Amino acid sequence: xxxxxxxxxxxxxxxxxxxxxxxxxxxxxxxxxxxxxxxxxxxxxxxxxxxxxxxxxxxxxxxxxxxxxxxxxxxxxxxxxxxxxxxxxxxxxxxxxxxxxxxxxxxxxxxxxxxxxxxxxxxxxxxxxxxxxxxxxxxxxxxxxxxxxxxxxxxxxxxxxxxxxxxxxxxxx
Numbered sequence: 001x002x003x004x005x006x007x008x009x010x011x012x013x014x015x016x017x018x019x020x021x022x023x024x025x026x027x028x029x030x031x032x033x034x035x036x037x038x039x040x041x042x043x044x045x046x047x048x049x050x051x052x053x054x055x056x057x058x059x060x061x062x063x064x065x066x067x068x069x070x071x072x073x074x075x076x077x078x079x080x081x082x083x084x085x086x087x088x089x090x091x092x093x094x095x096x097x098x099x100x101x102x103x104x105x106x107x108x109x110x111x112x113x114x115x116x117x118x119x120x121x122x123x124x125x126x127x128x129x130x131x132x133x134x135x136x137x138x139x140x141x142x143x144x145x146x147x148x149x150x151x152x153x154x155x156x157x158x159x160x161x162x163x164x165x166x167x168x169x170x171x172x173x
Contacts, residue, residue: 008149010109017143040143045072055111061089094121
């Protein structure tokens, strides 16, 4: 007998950790994590590993600070994780993020490593303004990881359930 209830699609939204300011003549794309950011990226990956969180695929902005945020997941969570770098996660608006998510709904889980304001806008769109504002009253901070479950078969325009929110400075909600 088949299970009539389809499993939800799990989406993990990770904003890059704290980065340094651009040096004179340096492109925004090339900004690296600062010391705090490196520590945040390590901590959030450790927290995820401790909770058994292992996305099927990580899609990451190719910007240096996003790559440096995603790397500890590969090292700490699993070296079998596939990380793909997607230019549109650096250059595109939140609507591009939703298109990318919709194209990967065949997976059981997907992590997006990206930038604000797109991650914050996407979080509000999916979780709903009230839930998002209650969870993160001051916006989506660096290295925050939201875990959202979305109804199987529903597009990214559909509401999602906030399962957990992990911040690198305190216990997960």
